[in-house]
Amino acid sequence: MTETTDPHPSIQPLGEAALALSIDPSLPAQRRLWAAWHWLQKRHGDLEWVLGMGNLTGRFDPLATPVGRVEKMLETAWLKSEGAEAEKRKQVELPVTYDGEDLADVATHTGLDIPEVIARHSAPEYTVFCLGFLPGFAYLGGLDETLACPRRATPRQKVPVGSVGIGGSQTGIYPLASPGGWQLIGRTEIQLFLPGESPPVLLAPGDTVRFVPQSK
Amino acid sequence: MADMTQRASLSILKPGPLTTVQDLGRPGFAGIGVTPGGACDAISLRLGNLLVGNEEGAAALEITLGGLVVRFERETTFALTGAYAAASLGERRIDGWRRYRAIAGDVLRINFAEYEARLYLCVTGGIAAPETLGSRSTSLTTGIGGFKGRALRKGDALMIGEGDAPTGDAAIRAPERGGVLRVLPGPEWARFDREIQQALLTRTWRMATASNRMGARLEGPSLVHDLPELASHAVQLGVIQLPPAGEPILLLADAQTTGGYPKPLVVIQADLWRAGQFRPGESVRFREVTRDEALAALRKQREWLESVGRRLRADFGG
Numbered sequence: 389m390t391e392t393t394d395p396h397p398s399i400q401p402l403g404e405a406a407l408a409l410s411i412d413p414s415l416p417a418q419r420r421l422w423a424a425w426h427w428l429q430k431r432h433g434d435l436e437w438v439l440g441m442g443n444l445t446g447r448f449d450p451l452a453t454p455v456g457r458v459e460k461m462l463e464t465a466w467l468k469s470e471g472a473e474a475e476k477r478k479q480v481e482l483p484v485t486y487d488g489e490d491l492a493d494v495a496t497h498t499g500l501d502i503p504e505v506i507a508r509h510s511a512p513e514y515t516v517f518c519l520g521f522l523p524g525f526a527y528l529g530g531l532d533e534t535l536a537c538p539r540r541a542t543p544r545q546k547v548p549v550g551s552v553g554i555g556g557s558q559t560g561i562y563p564l565a566s567p568g569g570w571q572l573i574g575r576t577e578i579q580l581f582l583p584g585e586s587p588p589v590l591l592a593p594g595d596t597v598r599f600v601p602q603s604k
Numbered sequence: 605m606a607d608m609t610q611r612a613s614l615s616i617l618k619p620g621p622l623t624t625v626q627d628l629g630r631p632g633f634a635g636i637g638v639t640p641g642g643a644c645d646a647i648s649l650r651l652g653n654l655l656v657g658n659e660e661g662a663a664a665l666e667i668t669l670g671g672l673v674v675r676f677e678r679e680t681t682f683a684l685t686g687a688y689a690a691a692s693l694g695e696r697r698i699d700g701w702r703r704y705r706a707i708a709g710d711v712l713r714i715n716f717a718e719y720e721a722r723l724y725l726c727v728t729g730g731i732a733a734p735e736t737l738g739s740r741s742t743s744l745t746t747g748i749g750g751f752k753g754r755a756l757r758k759g760d761a762l763m764i765g766e767g768d769a770p771t772g773d774a775a776i777r778a779p780e781r782g783g784v785l786r787v788l789p790g791p792e793w794a795r796f797d798r799e800i801q802q803a804l805l806t807r808t809w810r811m812a813t814a815s816n817r818m819g820a821r822l823e824g825p826s827l828v829h830d831l832p833e834l835a836s837h838a839v840q841l842g843v844i845q846l847p848p849a850g851e852p853i854l855l856l857a858d859a860q861t862t863g864g865y866p867k868p869l870v871v872i873q874a875d876l877w878r879a880g881q882f883r884p885g886e887s888v889r890f891r892e893v894t895r896d897e898a899l900a901a902l903r904k905q906r907e908w909l910e911s912v913g914r915r916l917r918a919d920f921g922g
Binding site for chain 1: 843873
């Protein structure tokens, strides 16, 4: 395998009933994935399409839809996504109390002091790349590179609802109490999963988010 | 309660360690992070429903490790499938994979499961929980679906839907599970070194006690690795993740919709029901197959399910 800067995505199976298109995650790549995702849902809504960070997975019944056809769908969607216009999205402000259990570890890992971690985390306008992991959980792009931190080697059995965390070069908010491997730096009271409402989630791909630090 | 005009049909006297309402789950919402969920062993659910004359996907009780005691409040046709546990209806012994009729006031007692992990109590008409996002499945992590979005407790009173109960005796042979799960190489397979690849496919793994409907940690030789983390991507039931600490995780029905750990193996579709029947502490091995073998196994499984369904429906006619 050679290192490549080829902008073409790769397509790989995940078992016999799923196929994933992947590309190096970036905001321009993700904009294309949003367009590809919308196109696939409209054109091939009988299959399930799941957006990730720089990837898009199709789930199918391998006895009903040959894998080659799904591959073609993904390729076509990617080609059609070039230059597609972005839809207008909403801007959301989330108040955050920065007192997470792993805040000190993040400071140690990044070589920054805690106020600097908070300042750098609350400075950017983040973009919702995709939803996943848990209902209403938003994967946010735009984290300051200096804050990147590996996931915990062993995930926690229970992360409290509203926790704000960093996992790799991503940041996000836990919409429910759940197991999770991210480094926890703070928490918000805002609800991201609203069962019974339509849509049942606060954020959508393409929305932007700002974290507003609250005093403890 | 969904319908106050209806009388309760099934009373929970003892819930066992974990009993939930499950059907075939809610596919189609992974895009907003909602797991498909549903029965951990969908084959046992389907077969149980066929036995009592339901659609294969009707809602039933998933009984983890047995221990459930219920009282039927009206005449009910039922079947127990899945894990093996001794059971009785009043003084009468109840076998798995067989159709029975209970009368109002009958108490069904299910002992602790002796083999496998999950039993299914299917009743004619199905459990009449309201649908949330297209399914009656309980999602414990989300708190939606099933009976109030939670595990059943002593004193809960469930409704049963309307349905035509087939008459006469009927039984089916329990599918054999065995201790092996057939797998395909996952997307990151080739990036693991040979030692890890070999260990995954040759060692015997143990389901950790900390297993639940989301997934099971697999105890065995620690396969510590330093593969880079991945951007978050879709995962699903049957995917085997390998976190850097080296303890594989087998994702089950309530698994999160996306993850970031590398995925060395994926359980084939035809064996997903098996994955849902391993008990905490039980041994499991993985055997690699080809994509064609996986598809052939799935085709064979579907044909078998269809033939069982045909035979049972023919019985109903006679």
